[in-house]
Amino acid sequence: MPKTLISSLLLPVALLLGLPARAEENWPQFRGPTGQGLSDATGLPLKWSESEGVKWKTAIHDKGWSSPVVLGNQIWLTTATEDGRELFAIAVDRTTGKILHDRKLFEVAAPQYADKFNSYGSPTPVLEEGRVYVSFGSSGTACLDTHTGRTLWERRDLPCNHWRGAGSSPTVWRNLLILHFDGADYQYVVALDKQDGHTVWKTDRSIDFRDLTPEGKPIRDGDFRKAFSSPLVIMHEGKPLLISVGSNATYCYDPATGRELWRVEERKNHSGTVRPVVGHGMVFTATGLAKGELWAVKLGGEGVVTDTHVAWKVTTHVPNRPSPLLVGELLFMVHQDTGVVSCLEAMTGKLVWRERLPGIGNHSASPIHAEGRIYFFNENGHTAVIAASRQFKVLAENKLDDGFMASPAVAGKALFLRTKTHLYRIESD
Numbered sequence: 001m002p003k004t005l006i007s008s009l010l011l012p013v014a015l016l017l018g019l020p021a022r023a024e025e026n027w028p029q030f031r032g033p034t035g036q037g038l039s040d041a042t043g044l045p046l047k048w049s050e051s052e053g054v055k056w057k058t059a060i061h062d063k064g065w066s067s068p069v070v071l072g073n074q075i076w077l078t079t080a081t082e083d084g085r086e087l088f089a090i091a092v093d094r095t096t097g098k099i100l101h102d103r104k105l106f107e108v109a110a111p112q113y114a115d116k117f118n119s120y121g122s123p124t125p126v127l128e129e130g131r132v133y134v135s136f137g138s139s140g141t142a143c144l145d146t147h148t149g150r151t152l153w154e155r156r157d158l159p160c161n162h163w164r165g166a167g168s169s170p171t172v173w174r175n176l177l178i179l180h181f182d183g184a185d186y187q188y189v190v191a192l193d194k195q196d197g198h199t200v201w202k203t204d205r206s207i208d209f210r211d212l213t214p215e216g217k218p219i220r221d222g223d224f225r226k227a228f229s230s231p232l233v234i235m236h237e238g239k240p241l242l243i244s245v246g247s248n249a250t251y252c253y254d255p256a257t258g259r260e261l262w263r264v265e266e267r268k269n270h271s272g273t274v275r276p277v278v279g280h281g282m283v284f285t286a287t288g289l290a291k292g293e294l295w296a297v298k299l300g301g302e303g304v305v306t307d308t309h310v311a312w313k314v315t316t317h318v319p320n321r322p323s324p325l326l327v328g329e330l331l332f333m334v335h336q337d338t339g340v341v342s343c344l345e346a347m348t349g350k351l352v353w354r355e356r357l358p359g360i361g362n363h364s365a366s367p368i369h370a371e372g373r374i375y376f377f378n379e380n381g382h383t384a385v386i387a388a389s390r391q392f393k394v395l396a397e398n399k400l401d402d403g404f405m406a407s408p409a410v411a412g413k414a415l416f417l418r419t420k421t422h423l424y425r426i427e428s429d
Contacts (some may be wrong), residue, residue: 038368074092119165265306296310339361
C-alpha cells in the first residue's frame with residue numbers, strides 16, 4: 001500500500017482520538033492508530049535476535065497478554081497475578097526501558113474463572129495525552145494520570161460473567177470510552193464519559209440468543225453468548241460508525257448514542273473474537289471461535305442485513321485469534337493453529353495465494369503492516385516477515401527467547417514486542 005494511502009487512513013483516526021498528526025510516532029490502542037494493524041512508520045528493523053537489534057529488554061512481572069501502547073516517551077501495558085487476585089498497570093520509559101510506574105489497581109477477592117490460555121490482564125489499554133484507560137473487564141476499569149500514575153476515576157460496577165476471562169480491549173472516541181461486555185450472563189456495549197467515568201449510554205445486544213446449538217443440542221454453557229472482540233470506530237461517508245462484534249452477530253451502532261443501526265447475524269458460529277477491519281465500503285469480520293468464517297459486509301442499511309449486505313464469505317483457514325489485515329486491495333489472515341496465511345482479493349474474496357509460514361508455533365498475536373512488509377509473531381517467539389504482495393515471499397525470520405501472546409506496537413523506527421515474560425524495543429542500528 002502506498003505511504004500516502006496509509007497516511008490518509010491514519011490521519012482521520014488520529015484526529016478522532018485527539019493525537020498528534022504524526023501517527024507513526026504513536027501506537028495508542030490495540031492494533032495502532034486505526035485499530036487495524038497499519039503503520040506509517042519507515043525504517044523498521046527486518047532482522048533481530050536476542051543478540052542483535054535489541055535496544056533494551058525489560059522483565060514484566062506476573063502474567064498478562066495485553067499489547068503495549070505507546071504515546072510520547074511512555075509505553076503502557078497491564079499484567080496480573082496468575083490467580084487473578086491482583087491487577088496491575090505498568091508504564092515503561094520508551095527510551096531506556098526503565099519502569100516508570102507499577103501500580104496495583106485492583107484486588108479481587110474471588111476472581112472469575114479464566115482459561116489457562118487466557119490471562120487476567122489481556123485487554124489492551126488506550127492512551128491519550130495525559131491519560132491512560134485500563135480495563136480488566138468486570139473486575140475493574142480505571143483512568144490514570146500518565147505523569148503521576150494516580151487514579152483519576154474507576155468503575156467496578158459493570159457486571160459480566162466473562163466465562164473464560166476478559167479479552168476485549170476498550171477504545172476512545174471523542175469524549176467516550178467504549179467497552180464490550182459479552183459474557184455468559186450479560187451482553188452489552190457501554191460508553192463511559194472519559195473525564196469522570198459516568199455512564200453516557202448502555203446498549204444491550206439485540207440478538208435473541210437461542211437455547212439450542214445449530215445442531216439442536218441444549219446450550220449448557222456460556223460459550224454461545226461469550227465474545228472477545230474489541231470495538232472499532234470508523235468514518236464512512238462522513239459519519240462515525242461503531243463496528244462491534246458479539247456472539248452470533250456483527251453490529252453497527254451510532255457511537256454518540258449507542259443506537260443500533262444494523263446488524264448481520266451468523267447463527268452457525270459463536271464467540272466472536274477478532275477485531276474487524278474496514279475498507280472499500282465493507283467491514284471484514286470473522287464470525288466465530290470454532291469453524292469460523294470470514295464475511296465481507298457492505299456498510300450501510302438498517303435492521304438485520306444478513307440477506308442483503310454480505311458480499312462474500314470464506315470458510316477455510318479463518319483465524320479465531322489473530323485479526324486480519326487489509327493492505328490496499330489485498331486481505332491477509334493467518335490461521336492460529338496451522339500458521340497458514342491466506343491472501344485474498346478484498347473486493348471479491350478470491351484466493352490469491354495460501355502458504356504456510358516458516359517457524360513452528362501457533363499464532364495468537366495479530367499481524368502488522370509497515371513499509372510493504374507484514375510481520376507475523378507466533379507463540380514460540382518466532383517472527384516471519386513477508387512481502388505484502390500478490391506473490392508469497394519471505395523476507396526474514398527472527399527468534400526471541402519466549403513466545404508472543406500479545407500483539408506488537410510500532411513507534412518511530414522501533415518495534416515494541418511483548419513476549420510472555422519481557423517487553424523489548426527492537427530497532428536497527
